[in-house]
Amino acid sequence: MADLFDQEGTPESAPRPLADRLRPERLADVIGQEQVLGPEGALTVMLEAGALGSVIFWGPPGVGKTTIARLLAKETDLHFHQISAIFSGVADLKKVFEAAKQRRRAGQGTLLFVDEIHRFNKAQQDSFLPHMEDGTILLVGATTENPSFELNRAVLSRAQVLVLERLSVEELEHLARRAEAELGRELPLDARARGALLEMADGDGRALLNLVEQVMAWRLEGPLSTEALTQRLMRRAAQYDKSGDGHYNLISALHKSVRGSDPDAALYWFCRMLEGGEDPRFLARRLTRMAVEDIGLADPQAQSVCLESWQTYERLGSPEGELALAQSVIYLALAPKSNAGYAAYKAARRSAKATGSEPxxxxxxxxxxxxxxxxxxxxxxxxxxxxxxxxxxxxxxxxxxxxxxxxxxxxxxxxxxxxxxxxxxxxxxxxxxx
Missing domain, CATH: 1.10.3710 (post-AAA+ oligomerization domain-like)
Structure with a gap:
């Protein structure tokens, strides 16, 4: 199967997106990801030891997963082959493995980069194992989902999971300056608008370069203000998957903020989930659980507050009903905390299970x-x-x-x-x- 992302044969004069033009040529040029590319980073240690093994990159979009994979192949003299689990099936994988075997017989190794690897089912993931074990391929997978939940244990046991992080504002600023150098002029934005543009990217380097490309295409007489910029550009939607890691991470943050008696942090995470499109009824259920689990009989009214706010939401609907839920968030955060009832219940359940049928x-x-x-x-x-x-x-x-x-x-x-x-x-x- 031909590489889905192979650009060979593309005329030199063909227009190239800014993100492609700024793709680093060396690992040292990659912005961010010091935890894996720094002097003591996992990849640096592997490369210095000459012992690069299969890895899984776990992180949000636009943080360099594909770029780092390409550069790893370049620095280890391996043939780079990229596929996407979204577009590839069993027949495609067989062709990829057969081509890798032929390269190996000719003395050339293969770094197989699998984007969205979590999309493959168990059987498809298992098909990598013999080729990883005999050295036919060095697997580099990329996923935005938690590998612990989405990847087979057998694959995880043969690969090291490396976490890639969203880019900081400082790293995005570095990337913006690199884009300005490539384009030969500065962004037509005042200081506040420039900061707003970086925030719009939400830690995604590719999204930032796309935004920069849009702004640079405008014909302007002078620098834009924040207000003028936001009128022309839509803020990028925050990364939030209601069935994925974002969902579980944010509800965990909300729950722990309530448990930690911090109403401001609890409100922030509550609103982050609403902005991400979370169902307010799910939040109402979780808030009621917090009242039972973390407050309990220290404030018996907390449960009633949650149930009443839930009822109010059902009567008012969105967006007015969310205010009732927000007030229950504040109430729970400031309520006295006790898990004594929860702990007693769990202990009694253990005893009931252990004692069986005692009359x-x-x-x-x-x-x-x-x-x-x-x-x-x-x-x-x-x-x-x-x-x-x-x-x-x-x-x-x-x-x-x-x-x-x-x-x-x-x-x-x-x-x-x-x-x-x-x-x-x-x-x-x-x-x-x-």
Whole structure:
């Protein structure tokens, strides 16, 4: 199969996008990714040792995955072949592997770059394994999704996962200056507008170069202001996949901000998810879970606040209903925190699973028949309301199990009062049971 991205045969005079014209010729020219390309970076260490192995690049779009793969092939004298998992099937892979075998017999190795490798199914991913093991190919995969979830364990065991990060504003500025040098003139923007353009790229170098190319094509009499720029350019949509890593990363950030009692950070992540197109009903469900899991009985009202805000959203719809959810975010962040109820529930579930079919003690079983009374059902049961303080202190656990404590309320919020009650009943129970 011909390389889908092969530009051989393209006339020299054919127009080339700015991103292609600025493609680095050496690894040292790559902007950013110091964690893998710096002096102590993983790729640098591999290359210096002459032991480059298969790798998986995990990172957002536009951070250099394809470029680094090309340069790795160049620096190791390997034939570079690129395919995309979106356009390739089993038949295509067979052709790729056969061509790599022929090169190997001729003394030429192959670096196979697979873009969007997570799109291949398990069988397709497994087809790489024998060719990776016998040295027919050196696999370099690229994915925007978490490899732990999307790639076969067998592939991951034979490749090192390297995380590539979105470009910082400083790195984007460096790239913008490189583009200006290539084009022979400066961007027609004032300082604030220039900063706004870098922000629009949202850490994506390729997106920045596309924006620069658009701006440079305009016929302008003077530098544009931020307001004029934003009228002409749409802000790039933030990277957010409602079924991918962005979804899970941002809900984790929201949950931990609430748990950490930071209403400002919690509101920020809440709004980031809304801006990314997240379903407000999903957020309402997760907020209610936070109320139960992280606040619990320290503030019993938190759960009601969440349910009422959810109900309000259902009545008002978007965009007005989101305000009710936002207010519940603030309430949860500022509420006293306790996971005592959650921890008690999990501990009780473990005990229930471990003890199997242990029956309740006979004294708390009803005895509706004479035979059951003869068997001792209900014998010795003390009716709590007959006691002066409505507390008998009897043991209600299975006889073979003994009393176990699960719930340990904290000294925060309403659980302070619950802790006093727990301690009060524990004291009475000790007194009445000797």
């Amino acid at each position: 309740p003690p006979k004294h708390i079983l009803n005895a509706p028949t004479a035979m059951m009374k003869e068997q001792g059902f209900g014998a010795g049961y003390a009716y709590d309301h007959d006691q002066e303080d409505a507390f008998s202190g009897q043991d209600y656990f299975p006889e073979t199990m003994g009393r176990t404590e699960y719930y340990a309320p904290v000294e925060r919020g309403f659980e302070r009062d619950l802790k006093k009650r727990v301690e009060y009943f524990a004291r009475l129970r000790r007194e009445r049971n000797g």
